[in-house]
Amino acid sequence: MEIIDLTEKYHSQYFCCLEDWSDEMKEAGNHKEVWFNKNKDKGLRVKIALEEEKVCGMIQYVPAEYSSIEGEDLYFIYCIWVHGYKKGVGNHQKKGIGKALLQAAENDIKAMNKKGVAAWGLALPFWMKASWFKKQGYQKIDRNGMAALMWKPFTEDALPPRWIKEKKRPQKTAGKVTVTSFINGWCPTQNIIHERAKRAAQEFGDAVDFQEIQTCDRAVLCDWGISDALFIDGKQVRTGPPLPIEKIRKKIRKRVRKLPRR
Ligand SMILES: CC(C)(COP(=O)(O)OP(=O)(O)OC[C@H]1O[C@@H](n2cnc3c(N)ncnc32)[C@H](O)[C@@H]1OP(=O)(O)O)[C@@H](O)C(=O)NCCC(=O)NCCS
Structure with a gap:
């Protein structure tokens, strides 16, 4: 070796x-x-x-x-x-x-x-x-x-x-389900979750506001105090071990159903 x-x-x-x-x-x-x-x-x-x-x-x-x-x-x-x-x-x-x-x-x-x-x-x-x-x-x-x-x-x-500890949480976008993904890039497992969340969010079209926050930029990381994490409507989702896309989809769907009819 x-x-x-x-x-x-x-x-x-x-x-x-x-x-x-x-x-x-x-x-x-x-x-x-x-x-x-x-x-x-x-x-x-x-x-x-x-x-x-x-x-x-x-x-x-x-x-x-x-x-x-x-x-x-x-x-x-x-x-x-x-x-x-x-x-x-x-x-x-x-x-x-x-x-x-x-x-x-x-x-x-x-x-x-x-x-x-x-x-x-x-x-x-x-x-x-x-x-x-x-x-x-x-x-x-x-x-x-x-x-x-x-x-x-x-x-x-x-x-x-x-x-560096959490300083603030993502806010909910009015009238939509907000999916916020913090991605740093160093960890492929976290990157998998990010990609799954993005795919799942896209399936709901206009009902979901998908926000990607790139924390590889140290100023962004320090501003939020968050490196890698997934939030749905401002609530953190437990993601490890890598959350299957079906579970992410289910969580988003639950929130979408609660949106007022448009
Ligand atoms: C932790 C890790 C790096 C250790 O490497 P390794 O090659 O298996 O460990 P080593 O053989 O070098 O172990 C060295 C010593 O640590 C000890 N050891 C192993 N696991 C241990 C544990 N969980 N707690 C305490 N001691 C431990 C061994 O007994 C050995 O002791 P010795 O020197 O007295 O004989 C490896 O097991 C690993 O990759 N684990 C997963 C880590 C991971 O999840 N990485 C990705 C995160 S993003």
């Missing part, structure tokens, strides 16, 4: 989270590629793990000032992923690859003279596990709903980071 910086040869694998076998991934659109191109000159770093020339793991991290946290001289890990499904390249978890990817990223961040690194983690036994980061020496420093913010300072004068 070797860890290398992402090269163009592996872009397509990286853009689909190493899941080129997944039909669901094909629904994600090109948002991740767009996000990558917008961030690659802003300090975005991606490392991949190769096993016999096949990508089996990845880690992506950006300077805090281009991420969902407030922090100074820090990097933020948006995602670490060691392929864990039988399909495609197969399950490579629990063989030390995650640890090696994180170590390579930390060494890289230290070499850039940054003061520390942050990452998000969940208390749930799937997705990004906070417990795994804890085992790698990270401490919990903040919380935003279910997402813990973990960090590892490298220097004594490193200042603790904070989540």
Whole structure:
């Protein structure tokens, strides 16, 4: 196994989270590629793990000032992923690859003279596990709903980071059902939900006002304090694990039926 910086040869694998076998991934659109191109000159770093020339793991991290946290001289890990499904390249978890990817990223961040690194983690036994980061020496420093913010300072004068938190909610458009989708682009799973919401909203024509809010623009992200989320008539919809389009459609239909007859 070797860890290398992402090269163009592996872009397509990286853009689909190493899941080129997944039909669901094909629904994600090109948002991740767009996000990558917008961030690659802003300090975005991606490392991949190769096993016999096949990508089996990845880690992506950006300077805090281009991420969902407030922090100074820090990097933020948006995602670490060691392929864990039988399909495609197969399950490579629990063989030390995650640890090696994180170590390579930390060494890289230290070499850039940054003061520390942050990452998000969940208390749930799937997705990004906070417990795994804890085992790698990270401490919990903040919380935003279910997402813990973990960090590892490298220097004594490193200042603790904070989540950027929700500042306002989308408003309802009079006489219509309002579907508001916040999309950042870094996460194909979120991108799938965005694309499904857009498709479902379009099916109801004029009765639905679909609003897309691009939070890859940091000023927009800070204005709302929301990175990726779906709202219907100002109420947040729980979207993980990826909500099927039928469920999104059903939620919209329920609201459309309550509209006054036109
Ligand atoms: C978390 C993850 C990166 C770890 O990578 P991995 O290659 O499976 O883990 P490693 O083999 O490197 O594990 C290293 C250590 O962590 C430990 N560990 C594994 N899972 C753990 C957990 N949930 N809690 C605590 N420790 C854990 C291992 O026992 C091992 O300990 P050791 O060093 O004492 O032997 C990987 O499992 C993964 O990708 N999970 C899904 C993450 C995800 O959802 N990413 C997408 C989010 S957008």
